[in-house]
Structure formats: structure tokens, C-alpha cells
Amino acid sequence: MREILLAPSLLGADPLNLEGSIKALNNNYDWLHLDIMDGHFVRNLSFGPDVAKALRKKFPDDFIDAHLMIDELETILPLFINAGVSLITIHAETEPHLLHASLSEIKRAGIKAGVSLCPPTPVRNIESVLELADLVLIMSVTPGFGGQKFIESSLEKVRELASLREVHKYNYVIEIDGGINENNITRAVLAGCDVIVAGSAVFKNDKPDEWLVNVRTKIKEAMKDFE
Ligand code: DX5
Numbered sequence: 001m002r003e004i005l006l007a008p009s010l011l012g013a014d015p016l017n018l019e020g021s022i023k024a025l026n027n028n029y030d031w032l033h034l035d036i037m038d039g040h041f042v043r044n045l046s047f048g049p050d051v052a053k054a055l056r057k058k059f060p061d062d063f064i065d066a067h068l069m070i071d072e073l074e075t076i077l078p079l080f081i082n083a084g085v086s087l088i089t090i091h092a093e094t095e096p097h098l099l100h101a102s103l104s105e106i107k108r109a110g111i112k113a114g115v116s117l118c119p120p121t122p123v124r125n126i127e128s129v130l131e132l133a134d135l136v137l138i139m140s141v142t143p144g145f146g147g148q149k150f151i152e153s154s155l156e157k158v159r160e161l162a163s164l165r166e167v168h169k170y171n172y173v174i175e176i177d178g179g180i181n182e183n184n185i186t187r188a189v190l191a192g193c194d195v196i197v198a199g200s201a202v203f204k205n206d207k208p209d210e211w212l213v214n215v216r217t218k219i220k221e222a223m224k225d226f227e
């Protein structure tokens, strides 16, 4: 059975107590998803490199999945490369002419490299970098804010990426981010997602640890039925 990873998005956590929010998950997560927003690429601001560094220090063994929704890659990317995160995802819409160079820069630093697509961007825009990618992130909402409605057509792109991976023997995992809840999570997995990001569904729940345990069971059952 494929391994499915759950990645709670800290954008949905208590901004005044990130540590407490993470501890409340009781180690039932696989990755910590950290959204970086610059107020230009998206209409919101979130965490900076110091937060990434502090997370790394406090949770030395955790896999920190940084999702950069930023312009000015040449300035900002090195700050996150030096912050100690485990994986950095950049957007295909950000300075597309730098996509190869930026993914290579991340990998040269020994960090896993991901590329992300906003809902209107087709998979063909990243075909030339798929061989470089460790992860492809499909945004299933317009990036910028938690708590939005899942865009169902995102799953078509997930299926397309899964089939391209099979045909070309690429190595990326497929991640989905935005509007994931207990009602659509198994559809995302069955479409081919390997890593599931969830912000509001996890952290707005009174028992976020139980939510993670329950969806993991639900996913296993759905996969068993399918295989
Ligand atoms: C949105 C972010 C997401 C966000 C998801 O731009 O990339 O990671 O936290 O939040 P939910 O799960 O509430 O849609």
C-alpha cells in the first residue's frame, strides 16, 4: 500500500502559540507545512525565515515542508535555504524563467525541491522541470488564505501528474493543499496524492490529534477497498 503523509498547515494554528498547537497533535502528523507569503505574490503575509529557524530548533527531527508563495525568489530563497527546512516548494508562476535555476539551487543545498501550481495553471507549464522535482504541489484553492472551498477540478491535475510520473518514471511525490477536509481527503488520495496538507480541518478542530488519527484510518480503509 502507498504511504500517505499528513501535513498540518501551521497557517491554521494559533499564531501566538505555534509550539502548543504542534504539541497538541501528539505526533500524529508526518510533516509540518509552513506557508510563506510576501504580500505580493499573494494578498497576505505569514511567516518569515526566523520562524522556520525557531521551528527547526524546537523540533529538530521534524520534516519541515516550506511552501513559498513569494516573488523576489533571488532575494528570499537563500533565507529559507539557510533556515534549516527539509523541503522548499516554489511556485511555477513566480518568475518562470528562473524555475530550473531555483529548483537546482535548492537541490544543490541538499534540500528537497518542490514546484507548485495555482488552480488556473496547467500541468504542461512545469513539464520541463518534472525530472528535477522531488514534489509537485497542486493548490486546490487560490493561495493566500486558509478556510477556502476545495476546487474539485484540481484532482484532474493530480491524475495527470500521477500518469506522467508512471510513464516517465519520475520521482516526485504529489501534494495537495487547500480546502481539504474529512469529506474530500479520500478522493484526493485515490486521485493519486501522496501528501495531504490541511490547515483549518486540523487546527480548528477541538481534538486535532484525533482528527489526524481518524482520517488516517479512513484513508487506509478507502485504499483497501480500491486495491
Ligand atoms: C493557502 C495555504 C494552505 C492553507 C490551507 O494558501 O497554502 O497551506 O493553510 O488551509 P486550509 O486547509 O484551511 O485550506
Ligand code: ZN
Binding pocket: 009, 033, 034, 035, 067, 177, 197
Ligand atoms: Zn501551503
